[in-house]
Amino acid sequence: xxxxxxxxxxxxxxxxxxxxxxxxxxxxxxxxxxxxxxxxxxxxxxxxxxxxxxxxxxxxxxxxxxxxxxxxxxxxxxxxxxxxxxxxxxxxxxxxxxxxxxxxxxxxxxxxxxxxxxxxxxxxxxxxxxxxxxxxxxxxxxxxxxxxxxxxxxxxxxxxxxxxxxxxxxxxxxxxxxxxxxxxxxxxxxxxxxxxxxxxxxxxxxxxxxxxxxxxxxxxxxxxxxxxxxxxxxxxxxxxxxxxxxxxxxxxxxxxxxxxxxxxxxxxxxxxxxxxxxxxxxxxxxxxxxxxxxxxxxxxxxxxxxxxxxxxxxxxxxxxxxxxxxxxxxxxxxxxxxxxxxxxxxxxxx
Numbered sequence: 001x002x003x004x005x006x007x008x009x010x011x012x013x014x015x016x017x018x019x020x021x022x023x024x025x026x027x028x029x030x031x032x033x034x035x036x037x038x039x040x041x042x043x044x045x046x047x048x049x050x051x052x053x054x055x056x057x058x059x060x061x062x063x064x065x066x067x068x069x070x071x072x073x074x075x076x077x078x079x080x081x082x083x084x085x086x087x088x089x090x091x092x093x094x095x096x097x098x099x100x101x102x103x104x105x106x107x108x109x110x111x112x113x114x115x116x117x118x119x120x121x122x123x124x125x126x127x128x129x130x131x132x133x134x135x136x137x138x139x140x141x142x143x144x145x146x147x148x149x150x151x152x153x154x155x156x157x158x159x160x161x162x163x164x165x166x167x168x169x170x171x172x173x174x175x176x177x178x179x180x181x182x183x184x185x186x187x188x189x190x191x192x193x194x195x196x197x198x199x200x201x202x203x204x205x206x207x208x209x210x211x212x213x214x215x216x217x218x219x220x221x222x223x224x225x226x227x228x229x230x231x232x233x234x235x236x237x238x239x240x241x242x243x244x245x246x247x248x249x250x251x252x253x254x255x256x257x258x259x260x261x262x263x264x265x266x267x268x269x270x271x272x273x274x275x276x277x278x279x280x281x282x283x284x285x286x287x288x289x290x291x292x293x294x295x296x297x298x299x300x301x302x303x304x305x306x307x308x309x310x311x312x313x314x315x316x317x318x319x320x321x322x323x324x325x326x327x328x329x330x331x332x333x334x335x336x337x338x339x340x341x342x343x344x345x346x347x348x349x350x
Contacts, residue, residue, distance in 0.1 A: 093174025108179035109308020110235025118236035145240035145271035153231035155206035171207035176233035212281035
């Protein structure tokens with residue numbers, strides 16, 4: 001009787017062990033973003049992780065963390081390179097301090113106006129970005145999200161013209177800082193969780209930060225009275241680059257790598273759909289009694305774009321890598337029909 005009982009216990013143990021092996025993840029990663037919890041942008045990262053887990057039958061699990069929950073956003077670069085986290089979707093414009101070439105993550109004055117245009121330009125620049133990230137022990141897997149519309153410039157003071165920017169203290173990042181400085185403003189760098197308080201306490205007069213829906217979810221409509229639409233500090237650009245630690249990536253099976261790419265492509269689809277939520281949110285902003293939506297004159301819009309393009313041209317001319325970036329970018333503009341802008345950046349049609 002004892003032998004039968006022991007055999008039954010061993011059999012049950014083997015079954016449980018087998019079940020546990022089936023459902024236990026073989027690979028566990030952590031992914032961080034610069035997006036705030038509950039936003040449409042963070043949801044894209046969460047669906048990306050869910051897709052990886054589903055397609056791998058639970059063998060590959062990536063846990064997503066929104067801005068600042070594991071460590072400050074600006075520490076992401078080093079923590080990814082050191083494999084503290086294995087993946088990130090964090091705006092590359094935060095990293096000029098690591099390498100000045102990351103300034104080119106944003107393009108003030110960029111004429112692009114749709115998701116498809118932004119995706120096309122990013123695809124043309126893929127190898128350029130891949131090489132830049134590789135210099136810093138980070139692997140670049142392409143864009144997970146392209147911004148569907150321009151980011152907003154929100155302010156506590158009216159900015160009805162370029163002239164009104166002079167003397168303002170503006171939160172911005174990357175090339176946006178150079179752009180607003182050239183237009184007469186003073187700029188500061190703040191991570192997402194700090195912006196609300198800085199506006200509320202009047203430590204800054206204005207801030208650029210993502211789009212209508214996320215800005216509302218972050219409560220910015222409570223601490224600003226004006227929104228410049230469109231603003232020109234970045235244009236349509238790569239908002240979520242998908243980057244991973246190369247050692248963690250190389251340790252994956254080819255099947256798991258393919259799953260990551262499939263999940264990335266689903267994230268791209270969702271990013272395109274974000275436009276619908278943004279258009280709905282924009283209408284809500286317009287209906288707020290305490291909010292004024294400002295559009296600059298055609299003359300000021302043209303001047304803002306010209307200033308941005310001039311800065312981009314100057315920045316790209318500084319290094320061989322910058323010149324290569326410029327060559328790719330202006331050719332892409334030409335392909336998309338932005339002939340005047342391409343020629344302003346030195347493109348010569350054959």
